[in-house]
Amino acid sequence: MLSSPYLTREGLATAREHLKGQVKLTPVLSSQSLNQLVGAQVYFKAENFQKVGAFKFRGAMHALAVLDPEERARGVLTHSSGNHAQALALAARQYGVPAWIVMPKNAPRVKREAVAGYGAEIVLCEPTLKARESTAAEVQARTGAAFIHPYNDPRIIAGQATASLELIEQQPGLEIVMAPVGGGGLLSGTALAMHYFAPQIPIFAAEPQGADDAFRSLQSGSIQPSTDPQTIADGLLTSLGDWTFPLIQKHVEQILTVSEENILKALKLIFERLKMVVEPSGAVPLAAILEYPERFAGKSVGLIVSGGNVDLAKLGEWFKPE
Amino acid sequence: MLSSPYLTREGLATAREHLKGQVKLTPVLSSQSLNQLVGAQVYFKAENFQKVGAFKFRGAMHALAVLDPEERARGVLTHSSGNHAQALALAARQYGVPAWIVMPKNAPRVKREAVAGYGAEIVLCEPTLKARESTAAEVQARTGAAFIHPYNDPRIIAGQATASLELIEQQPGLEIVMAPVGGGGLLSGTALAMHYFAPQIPIFAAEPQGADDAFRSLQSGSIQPSTDPQTIADGLLTSLGDWTFPLIQKHVEQILTVSEENILKALKLIFERLKMVVEPSGAVPLAAILEYPERFAGKSVGLIVSGGNVDLAKLGEWFKPE
Numbered sequence: 194m195l196s197s198p199y200l201t202r203e204g205l206a207t208a209r210e211h212l213k214g215q216v217k218l219t220p221v222l223s224s225q226s227l228n229q230l231v232g233a234q235v236y237f238k239a240e241n242f243q244k245v246g247a248f249k250f251r252g253a254m255h256a257l258a259v260l261d262p263e264e265r266a267r268g269v270l271t272h273s274s275g276n277h278a279q280a281l282a283l284a285a286r287q288y289g290v291p292a293w294i295v296m297p298k299n300a301p302r303v304k305r306e307a308v309a310g311y312g313a314e315i316v317l318c319e320p321t322l323k324a325r326e327s328t329a330a331e332v333q334a335r336t337g338a339a340f341i342h343p344y345n346d347p348r349i350i351a352g353q354a355t356a357s358l359e360l361i362e363q364q365p366g367l368e369i370v371m372a373p374v375g376g377g378g379l380l381s382g383t384a385l386a387m388h389y390f391a392p393q394i395p396i397f398a399a400e401p402q403g404a405d406d407a408f409r410s411l412q413s414g415s416i417q418p419s420t421d422p423q424t425i426a427d428g429l430l431t432s433l434g435d436w437t438f439p440l441i442q443k444h445v446e447q448i449l450t451v452s453e454e455n456i457l458k459a460l461k462l463i464f465e466r467l468k469m470v471v472e473p474s475g476a477v478p479l480a481a482i483l484e485y486p487e488r489f490a491g492k493s494v495g496l497i498v499s500g501g502n503v504d505l506a507k508l509g510e511w512f513k514p515e
Numbered sequence: 516m517l518s519s520p521y522l523t524r525e526g527l528a529t530a531r532e533h534l535k536g537q538v539k540l541t542p543v544l545s546s547q548s549l550n551q552l553v554g555a556q557v558y559f560k561a562e563n564f565q566k567v568g569a570f571k572f573r574g575a576m577h578a579l580a581v582l583d584p585e586e587r588a589r590g591v592l593t594h595s596s597g598n599h600a601q602a603l604a605l606a607a608r609q610y611g612v613p614a615w616i617v618m619p620k621n622a623p624r625v626k627r628e629a630v631a632g633y634g635a636e637i638v639l640c641e642p643t644l645k646a647r648e649s650t651a652a653e654v655q656a657r658t659g660a661a662f663i664h665p666y667n668d669p670r671i672i673a674g675q676a677t678a679s680l681e682l683i684e685q686q687p688g689l690e691i692v693m694a695p696v697g698g699g700g701l702l703s704g705t706a707l708a709m710h711y712f713a714p715q716i717p718i719f720a721a722e723p724q725g726a727d728d729a730f731r732s733l734q735s736g737s738i739q740p741s742t743d744p745q746t747i748a749d750g751l752l753t754s755l756g757d758w759t760f761p762l763i764q765k766h767v768e769q770i771l772t773v774s775e776e777n778i779l780k781a782l783k784l785i786f787e788r789l790k791m792v793v794e795p796s797g798a799v800p801l802a803a804i805l806e807y808p809e810r811f812a813g814k815s816v817g818l819i820v821s822g823g824n825v826d827l828a829k830l831g832e833w834f835k836p837e
Contacts, residue, residue, distance in 0.1 A: 468823035501790035509831020
């Protein structure tokens, strides 16, 4: 198993210190009517209210914070079509250094605009992993920027861990903590944080059935690629990496896969009862409670809401009149 | 001018004591990207996260709290098509007493269901103020329930005042506080609270141009009825009352009227930047900042977001693809 000083108990505590005052201390929200409906006490750590609208800002700020100053001055680089792109762009701006973001041509307009708005340079490429990686390599060779992977990087994982560290202080007495899983940066950070700071709390993960590579990876004991994933939860399409997989294997109790129907139901419930705008990926943990109510009955459950970056034009499609 | 012990400085402080632990201490949210866009520091007191999804729960709980116990036992009654209906229904349930809610036949399904879900008895009537009032009188004669007006009642006004009392503690240094105005319960309570507890902060009100009866009332010096109001902000259709009008006349700096276009723009910004679900009425104060930017330039402005009860099926209409 790979090891890193960022992923020790001390490393996580230091990450939290680095991020104090740099990231928002997001609130924890709940709804009595929702709790009655699902038969559990559900507490939402609202990372949709985080800067750039997603937990990803934590990892990006932590990565910038721990870069060697000379290296940092040359700027940072990543490939991402999603929230990590915005997060790294804003984090670089906070540090006054350049950022290059490799994005697939078909990335949603709202995400391209947000990245550009944070002052990063966007480099478009074909919408394949291969094209992203080769384009990123070209940019790196040209600029000398530090490559910051969206999730498979201990600096990122340690940053994401800070959301659950806040959660357990804001809401003592949780009996389960659950996060969604895509590439596993948030999940592995959450699991590690609980391992060190709240070992009595089991960690569950929630994953769309249509993108169940993490579930299959745990079943088979080796990283299974995400091939042709089909889900509305577009933040969870990626495969685990060699940093995130072993941490998840070791510290996560179980990955629960959920139907698209329950993701949409959960999304609607969060808009309706919590009055929060979340992206479909952020509703996946609540979908797991809807899908497996017996696992959570009567329990106090903390969920990490990953983000709230949605194209508002999609809402009409998701919440069609009945 | 009418006077009431509930509307003294001590009355407001007592209201706050009554509501401690009974209503949610809602968070105050902000967005740097929104602030840059509008050129002011805007702090949103998020009453959309209040129980029943609106500030109205404060007034209803306060009214129940101060009712004589014998009177309270006979139950409460109101006519409302909106958030006050849900608020009174839940407040009555918290006190274990019956509630009768007179609602127009054409009230949105989601609101009827919510009221019924809180265990109140719904009495439907024609969608006119006259029909509401006569139906309410019939129910009162039959049941002996205490009539609790949605806004023109000092017990209600004192309850609504507590939102801004929290706001100025949560966000010190505000230079302006602004609330939307419909019947004026929230606005008069807010203005009175600031008068007693933060007299240095001027109070602005925001009102749709298509329902500008409060604006016209201040201009003319007497209550002008709201006739045929036309606005998406369906929580702001009512006219001022003899309790709310003089308080607003005395303590509100100015009423700013806003276009429907800016209400929709503000609504979209709140969904997109704050990641909050708000009802159109709740976006009206931000619309006033968009409409009169010079009044707010560089200022620290606290806005009361009135509520978040929207029919999700409407979102497609409001956020049409461009």
